[in-house]
Amino acid sequence: MSEKMTIEGENLISSKRAAELSGYAQDYIGQLARKSLIEGKRIGGLWYVSLESLNGYKSRAELYTPRPPQTNATSSEHDSVISFDGRDYVSAARAAKITGYNPDYVGQLARSGKVLSRQIGNRWYVDREELVKHKSEKDALLGAVQAEAVGVSHHTASTSTPRLSSEPFFTYRTDGQDLIPRPSNPKIGYKEIFGEHAEEDRKKNPISIREQTVLEEPSGEEEEEYTPREPRAGNKRVLWTVLMVGATAIVAAGMFFVFKKDAPGSLAQNGTVNVRVGGPIETISDFFNRLLGKELVYKKGK
Incomplete structure (x- = not known):
């Protein structure tokens, strides 16, 4: 279709051509035509607008100064x-x-x-x-x-006038000095420093000192004496008797175990014989040690 058209004696141009001449976008020109802000006709899906109407709208738009919207600021x-x-x-x-x-x-x-x-x-x-x-x-x-709560004392402001003095407010001392000031007179007594009731205060809080007694070592006469006791004469006869009885018991036990081992019914199901000989021998040896050992007797000297 052509870019120019005459309808009812009015010359119209296409929206594309109007965009090239006015500098507006083609969609914007179509929007102006739909809102009837400029004269135009829609033919076959395309908008044809009047160039004079478009130029008049453009001149009015250039004269318009946009203003920000003003709200009615009614203070509360x-x-x-x-x-x-x-x-x-x-x-x-x-x-x-x-x-x-x-x-x-x-x-x-x-x-x-x-x-x-x-x-x-x-x-x-x-x-x-x-x-x-x-x-x-x-x-x-x-x-x-x-x-x-934090331990800061609150002092009321003093209304008196400040005292003017030539002396310094602070006196700085070195760290090497004594923490407790020494008296000017070293011979001054305890009462003069801490008051008249110092002695009474000291008596009120006695400090108990624990004493320990030292034990003296016993003298040579009081030392214990070690006197080995000699075996009695009757022990020899008992000793020989016990030896004979013990030997006879050992021989009899050995013969018993030998005959018991050779007997056909003495074997267990596993083919082993459980024989414990050490038990009687240890018992007999302990008895002899108690019997033959020397007896120690302690006597305290007078």
């Missing part, structure tokens, strides 16, 4: 501050911003009557000066409690 200060009897009352929300309190806490103060307040509808208004004074008292109390 007028709604949050009211006056009664020459005193300013602020709303709970405004008071919370001033003091940093929560609005619910401000309402609680108003309901409890701790600050001067008025209720209008369902909103609480509190006196600004009373609320600020209440906050100052609470802050001072909190500061005193915190100072007491």
Whole structure:
């Protein structure tokens, strides 16, 4: 299709050609035509607009100065501050911003009557000066409690005039000096330093000293004497008797085990014989040791 067209005696050009002549985008020119901001016709899906109408819109647009949208800034200060009897009352929300309190806490103060307040509808208004004074008292109390907790003493400010003196405020001393000052007179007594009741104080707190007795070593006469006891004469006869009996028992036990081993019924099912000879021999040897050993007798000298 051609870029120019005459409809009802009016010369129209295509939106593509109008974009090239005006500098606008083709879609923007079609949008202006759809909104009837410029004269135009749609034929076969394409927009044909009047060049004169487009130039007139462009000239008006160049004269238009855009302005940012202005909001109606109505301050809420007028709604949050009211006056009664020459005193300013602020709303709970405004008071919370001033003091940093929560609005619910401000309402609680108003309901409890701790600050001067008025209720209008369902909103609480509190006196600004009373609320600020209440906050100052609470802050001072909190500061005193915190100072007491950390051990910092609070001193009231002195109203007297400062004393003017040529002496230095601080006297610096070296670290090598004594921690406790020494008295100027070394012969001064304990009472002169610590007071008249120093002796009584010292008597009130006695210190018990534990004493230990040293044991003396016994002399040579008191030492214990070691006297070996000689075996009695009757022991020899008992010794020979025991030896004979023991030898006879050993021979009899050996013959018994020999005959028992040769007997055909003495074998166990595994083909072994369980014979324990060491038990009797150890018993006999222990008996002889107790019998023949020398007896030690300790006597304490007089």
